[in-house]
Amino acid sequence: MLTVTELAKTYPTGTAALKGVTFTVGEPQVVAIIGPSGAGKSTLIRCINRLVEPTSGSVNLEGTEITTLGRSDLRKARRRMGMIFQEYNLVERLTVMENVLSGRLGYVNFWQAYLRRYPPSDVAAAFKLLDRVGLAGYQDTRADALSGGQRQRVGIARALMQAPDLLLVDEPTASLDPKTSRQIMRILVELAHELGTPALVNIHDVALAQTFSDRIVGLRDGEIVFDGTAKDVTADVLTDIYGEEDWSTTIRKDDEEDEDGEDPGDDKEKKKDKGFIREASSG
Amino acid sequence: MSSPADSQNPERLEWHTIKLIENPVYRYGLLGLVLVYLFWSVGSLEVDWVRAARGIPRAGDMLSRMFPPNFDRWELLSRELLVSVQMAFAASLFGMILAVPLGLCAASNLAPRPVYLVARFIIILSRTFHEIIWAIFFVKIVGFGPLAGVLTLIIASVSFISKMLAEDIENMPPGQMEAIRATGASYMKFLVYCITPQALPRYLGVSIYRLDANIRHSTVVGIVGGGGIGQVLAASFKRYDYDFSLAILLTIIALVFLGEIFSNWARSRLR
Numbered sequence: 208m209l210t211v212t213e214l215a216k217t218y219p220t221g222t223a224a225l226k227g228v229t230f231t232v233g234e235p236q237v238v239a240i241i242g243p244s245g246a247g248k249s250t251l252i253r254c255i256n257r258l259v260e261p262t263s264g265s266v267n268l269e270g271t272e273i274t275t276l277g278r279s280d281l282r283k284a285r286r287r288m289g290m291i292f293q294e295y296n297l298v299e300r301l302t303v304m305e306n307v308l309s310g311r312l313g314y315v316n317f318w319q320a321y322l323r324r325y326p327p328s329d330v331a332a333a334f335k336l337l338d339r340v341g342l343a344g345y346q347d348t349r350a351d352a353l354s355g356g357q358r359q360r361v362g363i364a365r366a367l368m369q370a371p372d373l374l375l376v377d378e379p380t381a382s383l384d385p386k387t388s389r390q391i392m393r394i395l396v397e398l399a400h401e402l403g404t405p406a407l408v409n410i411h412d413v414a415l416a417q418t419f420s421d422r423i424v425g426l427r428d429g430e431i432v433f434d435g436t437a438k439d440v441t442a443d444v445l446t447d448i449y450g451e452e453d454w455s456t457t458i459r460k461d462d463e464e465d466e467d468g469e470d471p472g473d474d475k476e477k478k479k480d481k482g483f484i485r486e487a488s489s490g
Numbered sequence: 491m492s493s494p495a496d497s498q499n500p501e502r503l504e505w506h507t508i509k510l511i512e513n514p515v516y517r518y519g520l521l522g523l524v525l526v527y528l529f530w531s532v533g534s535l536e537v538d539w540v541r542a543a544r545g546i547p548r549a550g551d552m553l554s555r556m557f558p559p560n561f562d563r564w565e566l567l568s569r570e571l572l573v574s575v576q577m578a579f580a581a582s583l584f585g586m587i588l589a590v591p592l593g594l595c596a597a598s599n600l601a602p603r604p605v606y607l608v609a610r611f612i613i614i615l616s617r618t619f620h621e622i623i624w625a626i627f628f629v630k631i632v633g634f635g636p637l638a639g640v641l642t643l644i645i646a647s648v649s650f651i652s653k654m655l656a657e658d659i660e661n662m663p664p665g666q667m668e669a670i671r672a673t674g675a676s677y678m679k680f681l682v683y684c685i686t687p688q689a690l691p692r693y694l695g696v697s698i699y700r701l702d703a704n705i706r707h708s709t710v711v712g713i714v715g716g717g718g719i720g721q722v723l724a725a726s727f728k729r730y731d732y733d734f735s736l737a738i739l740l741t742i743i744a745l746v747f748l749g750e751i752f753s754n755w756a757r758s759r760l761r
Contacts, residue, residue: 256672282675298684298687299666320675
């Protein structure tokens with residue numbers, strides 16, 4: 208369980224990127240964070256594992272208060288949070304396997320890391336994950352020889368190697384083509400559900416967020432202005448988050464083939480929302 | 491809605507790039523000043539053309555006494571040549587080792603500000619003085635001979651390699667470092683897992699280049715008493731043994747050539 212309370216970040220330049228953000232992720236769900244560039248999405252995610260030091264507020268993961276941890280406790284907390292990046296951020300000159308195993312750096316000792324002598328259980332888990340993300344046989348390929356989609360698969364495997372309690376995902380598809388984006392999102396969401404790991408996913412693509420997430424949080428100027436499910440996202444909501452625009456082509460239509468977002472048991476709501484979205488898109 | 495085409499100046503047909511100095515008076519004025527200074531400085535050099543003219547037959551005399559090159563004392567030559575090569579190797583090795591901590595400390599994206607400033611100051615200080623000055627300094631301290639030469643070359647190698655290493659680390663994309671830090675890796679694991687693989691090829695390349703440079707420079711520091719072939723060369727000039735001097739020069743040329751070839755070959759293999 209992740210509880211973020213009144214989290215604020217003001218950069219030394221005076222920019223207030225976050226102005227008191229409060230939310231809770233109580234169950235293993237995929238939470239998409241949408242909002243315009245500069246809304247504070249990246250800052251929010253980085254304040255949770257303190258790659259960016261928050262100015263005030265609290266972040267609590269499974270009972271551990273993250274914001275007050277000392278250096279070594281922070282490292283221990285960080286290994287419980289897997290991070291996935293827009294630019295994949297693999298160590299380019301290392302092989303796929305070395306990159307995946309780097310997810311264990313917080314657990315192994317220095318010599319194991321230096322000599323790449325990981326425990327057999329880690330190696331087995333790494334092979335399994337590579338298989339799962341569709342990169343079986345790629346273990347000895349150097350990261351700089353991979354395509355964007357392949358790199359992001361390695362990025363996902365690396366994050367999951369940490370056996371995290373939380374996934375922090377920063378624009379995982381912003382550098383990928385539409386088809387690869389969907390594949391990556393599908394893998395990510397499937398694995399998050401499979402492993403029961405909640406995920407915070409910053410994402411620009413509203414339709415993609417609607418298709419793949421269990422919950423959507425809208426961020427504007429460092430404040431949460433929307434928190435609901437994919438079906439609650441209407442033209443009015445998007446106008447509130449992003450500003451005035453014709454949203455009719457952005458919002459996912461319900462008759463579109465549903466990739467992953469099948470939510471059995473929500474039929475009643477679905478029907479209700481269908482009309483709502485139609486209305487919104489015609490207006 | 492306005493497109494760029496109909497926004498403004500529809501009839502404007504002229505366009506030129508932005509000049510470095512927009513005002514033509516300043517632009518050409520500056521150029522004029524540079525030219526005036528150039529003529530003034532050449533005029534104030536006070537070259538004694540008569541003396542320069544007298545040097546021409548002397549140069550001819552020297553050249554004629556250089557031929558044929560005299561390899562009679564090849565034993566001394568090869569022994570001192572070996573000393574020079576050993577100096578270059580030793581200095582490169584120590585330079586490589588010492589440059590790692592200094593280079594890490596001098597990378598602004600790794601080191602805390604005070605550490606960074608101290609490391610940069612050390613690098614700047616050691617680069618301030620030319621190798622000849624360091625060599626004279628060390629000859630005064632430890633006396634004539636290869637030790638002074640090696641110490642000189644170590645200083646030069648450390649400052650060069652560490653500066654290159656620091657700049658390479660500073661140019662690394664921050665994302666990879668962020669990702670490894672986000673796994674909860676400690677600083678040392680971060681160094682061996684992220685910095686080392688990314689910086690190693692260039693570090694080795696720079697070190698090999700430095701070895702090549704040290705072979706060349708070892709002959710120069712010898713001239714001021716730093717030992718090796720350079721010292722023999724200086725002595726031969728002093729005694730007007732020009733034919734031996736030419737033999738030494740030819741040997742140095744061959745050595746530097748080999749060093750260059752090795753350096754290029756080795757660096758092309760690093761990718």
